[in-house]
Amino acid sequence: GAGVSQSPSNKVTEKGKDVELRCDPISGHTALYWYRQRLGQGLEFLIYFQGNSAPDKSGLPSDRFSAERTGESVSTLTIQRTQQEDSAVYLCASSLQGYEQFFGPGTRLTVL
């Protein structure tokens, strides 16, 4: 595709429910990143996939958060038993190895 796409663009859920956020990277990009951005704050690194290597999960805030990536294509970020503190914009980015990231428009998650 022309750019990184994310779905849904907005998600409202109730506390305790599970949510799945999707990211479609630019075709051919080997690296894929997930970030969390709380209102008015910077980007908080969550997880990073690079090719077939084991993902860098060092930024995941708790075991309620997990992410999968199928080969070098789509990735899903799953948040189980959502809490109000999970409310944020979740940004996905992809890149070719060694080059700058291209970002998706983000998913705004609101936990009521």
Add this chain to the structure above:
Amino acid sequence: AQTVTQSQPEMSVQEAETVTLSCTYDTSESDYYLFWYKQPPSRQMILVIRQEAYKQQNATENRFSVNFQKAAKSFSLKISDSQLGDAAMYFCAYRNRDDKIIFGKGTRLHILP
């Protein structure tokens, strides 16, 4: 571990004037990349400029230029002839040899008409 520090949470500049945003970083690596990203209210992150650490020449993109001081681990962004459309959050970022990218906390830039 690498860190990126942006010491100015907010800045303001008069339209058509020049403004400089600061960024410092900490690393033990010698080969890396540095970036400035812009995030307007639409929240879409846009690459402004990139700098390869092995290049001594400062990168320039139209009205945007950097002052890269490798020994001082400093990477400031200069915006010349500021325009209303430059109003945004600006993030400094460091990419290490493993392709992990670390962001600063950002500087919110206001353009005064």
